Amino acid sequence: MTDAPRARPSTQAAPPVRTEVRLAVERALAVAIAAGDLPSPDGATPTVEVERPANQEHGDIATNVAMKLARPLRRSPLEIAGAVAAALRGSADPLLASIDVAPPGFLNMRLADSVLERTIDAILADPAGWGRVRPVRARRVNVEFVSANPTGPLTIGNARGAFVGDLLCRVLEAGGQDVTREYYFNDSGAQIDKLGASVLALRRGEAVPDDGYHGDYVVTLAAELPDDVWMAASAAAAASAAAASASPEDGGPAIAGPAIAGPAIAGPAIAGHWAAGRVRAGIEASLARLGVRFDVWTTEASLHEHGWVQRAADKLRAAGHLYEHDGAMWFRSTTFGDDKDRVVIRANGAPTYFAADIGYVEEKLSRGFDHLIYIWGADHHGTVARVRNAATAMGYDADAVEMLLYSWVRFIRDGVEVGMSKRAGTFITLDELLAEVGVDAARWFFASRAPTSAIDFDIELAKRQSNDNPVYYVQYAHARIASILRKATTVGLEPAGTVRGALGGAPEAALARAVIRLPEVVEDAASAEETHGITAYATELATVFHAFYRDAKVVDPDAPDRSRARLALAEATRITLANALGLLGISAPDSM
RNA sequence: GCGCCCGUAGCUCAGUGGAUCAGAGCAUCUGACUUCGGAUCAGAGGGUCGGGGGUUCGAAUCCCUCCGGGCGCGCCA
Numbered sequence A: 001m002t003d004a005p006r007a008r009p010s011t012q013a014a015p016p017v018r019t020e021v022r023l024a025v026e027r028a029l030a031v032a033i034a035a036g037d038l039p040s041p042d043g044a045t046p047t048v049e050v051e052r053p054a055n056q057e058h059g060d061i062a063t064n065v066a067m068k069l070a071r072p073l074r075r076s077p078l079e080i081a082g083a084v085a086a087a088l089r090g091s092a093d094p095l096l097a098s099i100d101v102a103p104p105g106f107l108n109m110r111l112a113d114s115v116l117e118r119t120i121d122a123i124l125a126d127p128a129g130w131g132r133v134r135p136v137r138a139r140r141v142n143v144e145f146v147s148a149n150p151t152g153p154l155t156i157g158n159a160r161g162a163f164v165g166d167l168l169c170r171v172l173e174a175g176g177q178d179v180t181r182e183y184y185f186n187d188s189g190a191q192i193d194k195l196g197a198s199v200l201a202l203r204r205g206e207a208v209p210d211d212g213y214h215g216d217y218v219v220t221l222a223a224e225l226p227d228d229v230w231m232a233a234s235a236a237a238a239a240s241a242a243a244a245s246a247s248p249e250d251g252g253p254a255i256a257g258p259a260i261a262g263p264a265i266a267g268p269a270i271a272g273h274w275a276a277g278r279v280r281a282g283i284e285a286s287l288a289r290l291g292v293r294f295d296v297w298t299t300e301a302s303l304h305e306h307g308w309v310q311r312a313a314d315k316l317r318a319a320g321h322l323y324e325h326d327g328a329m330w331f332r333s334t335t336f337g338d339d340k341d342r343v344v345i346r347a348n349g350a351p352t353y354f355a356a357d358i359g360y361v362e363e364k365l366s367r368g369f370d371h372l373i374y375i376w377g378a379d380h381h382g383t384v385a386r387v388r389n390a391a392t393a394m395g396y397d398a399d400a401v402e403m404l405l406y407s408w409v410r411f412i413r414d415g416v417e418v419g420m421s422k423r424a425g426t427f428i429t430l431d432e433l434l435a436e437v438g439v440d441a442a443r444w445f446f447a448s449r450a451p452t453s454a455i456d457f458d459i460e461l462a463k464r465q466s467n468d469n470p471v472y473y474v475q476y477a478h479a480r481i482a483s484i485l486r487k488a489t490t491v492g493l494e495p496a497g498t499v500r501g502a503l504g505g506a507p508e509a510a511l512a513r514a515v516i517r518l519p520e521v522v523e524d525a526a527s528a529e530e531t532h533g534i535t536a537y538a539t540e541l542a543t544v545f546h547a548f549y550r551d552a553k554v555v556d557p558d559a560p561d562r563s564r565a566r567l568a569l570a571e572a573t574r575i576t577l578a579n580a581l582g583l584l585g586i587s588a589p590d591s592m
Numbered sequence B: 001g002c003g004c005c006c007g008u009a010g011c012u013c014a015g016u017g018g019a020u021c022a023g024a025g026c027a028u029c030u031g032a033c034u035u036c037g038g039a040u041c042a043g044a045g046g047g048u049c050g051g052g053g054g055u056u057c058g059a060a061u062c063c064c065u066c067c068g069g070g071c072g073c074g075c076c077a
Helices: A017-034 A065-073 A077-090 A113-125 A156-174 A190-203 A216-224 A227-246 A267-290 A300-305 A308-318 A353-366 A378-393 A430-437 A439-447 A459-464 A470-490 A506-515 A518-528 A532-551 A560-583
Strands: A061-063 A096-102 A106-111 A140-144 A178-185 A296-299 A322-325 A328-331 A342-345 A371-377 A401-406 A409-413 A455-458
Touching (some): A065 A077, A065 A106, A077 A096, A077 A106, A113 A506, A156 A178, A156 A267, A156 A409, A156 A430, A156 A560, A216 A267, A267 A430, A300 A308, A308 A322, A308 A342, A328 A378, A353 A378, A371 A378, A378 A401, A409 A459, A455 A459, A506 A532
Parallel strands (some): A140 A178, A409 A455
Antiparallel strands (some): A061 A106, A328 A342
């Protein structure tokens, strides 16, 4: 797999062409106002926004700033557009070849060939840096995703979270952000105990409890349970059984700065701890196979052990946001708009899952992140408000904590939804899905859809139509260019080092115009925190290249100079396709 | 019951802080140069943007309402 070039802050690419044009328009607007051609705006001047028109007749780049200024300047949009256009034409900037005013007040601009040429040349000079952009706002970002409990292998239910999170990280990195990828394991608590109890039951030759875990992997775990763990678990089970019958009182509610009770040490917990570790190793291996990398693995137990939960609770208490009620400790979430207050410490002294969430926020932010992103399934939307509220209550900026919710995927096979339950052991693992569909196709599938949209994933369809999948269309374009470049060398032709003066033809101009947009697409994707713009762009670029291929003979020994220039443009296109695919973690094959 | 999300072409999905978008891919149909990769290209048909109201010069986009689907409303995780 061709991986995306790693983030290298030292590579500071020139701003996207679109940005250059926007700045030129802003300068022209200022010039027109200074010259008295336009009045000075009373209130806030609207920011200039430029866009890529869908209709080619509207030029390469257009702006509606004249219409936005019509009200504050009390001039007609056409009059304003005319003044800005005149100022643009009057500037010595060779950026634009033409500037047209179109009703009701649009400014349509066409890029000069020289801009296309120097951009293409820059791609050839620095392929790895192409597509990386300067951040609008440099941040240290923590992205936490997957975070599936280590109670069983990753399933297709975890697929979207894994890919969405990974893709977001890649896009943010290309957008110039400093990204840390993090996985949170809930390695203690009732679910782990149930997993442990299930393993112990099988080891004893008994049936798995009804509320335990029933998958085949539990049988394997029971068989592999080391003797020392087995004996320790058995001894602890016996001891806690004796203790439970001897002392029913548990010391009353924990208030006024008590220590938060840690997880109970019992047989199932001991076995569960071991099993979770084993399962976790499998999860890490699966993620590696997906090309999903993590920088930091944090466990819930470590948050308790290192006092983060306690510190966060203390912080909330000191700020007056905790109170006791019915023997439990509550966070006054309603202060921040939640519909009810939330329990942090149960009446029995045990912290809730929410308590660990709060401790985790404190722990993450203590590491110096400016921004925390949680990739959560839509079923978690009920917990968004309370966690963000807790962050606010601890004194952090509300915007520092962001939850990105993705909708559930319905997996369908033969027209029937695939039902799943990790506990019942009826599920399709992520490994199985990828073995059937392929990583590239799966990545493309998730990358090309907005995370918030509910989608259907038809497994059979994904396999059967694999050759019609747009991902193969894009990869084919890349392989075709690689083939052309190979072909060229056999007749002694190499790409030229520059396309200067060689983009005059219609096929060349159209292709170059598509190629130079990559940084804009990356910029938009990073700021919107979405990836489907990149897949759409890659598809479009492939289409434009295929048209170029149809209209322009690239390898032609009878016209060596023209061939070398077209080879250079083809190479720039190949780099752009490879970088766009690499950004998505998808391979860019030289042949297929 | 309350809250959040969603409903766009036969299918899968973009577009949703108004004008310069009703779009892409697949599927269907019709065509393509003895030539660099036909996993390609050119073209066609196909949608009252779930229904209905409202605001506006203008609404897929904003507001209300209804219908239909998903999810959430624990001292679970």
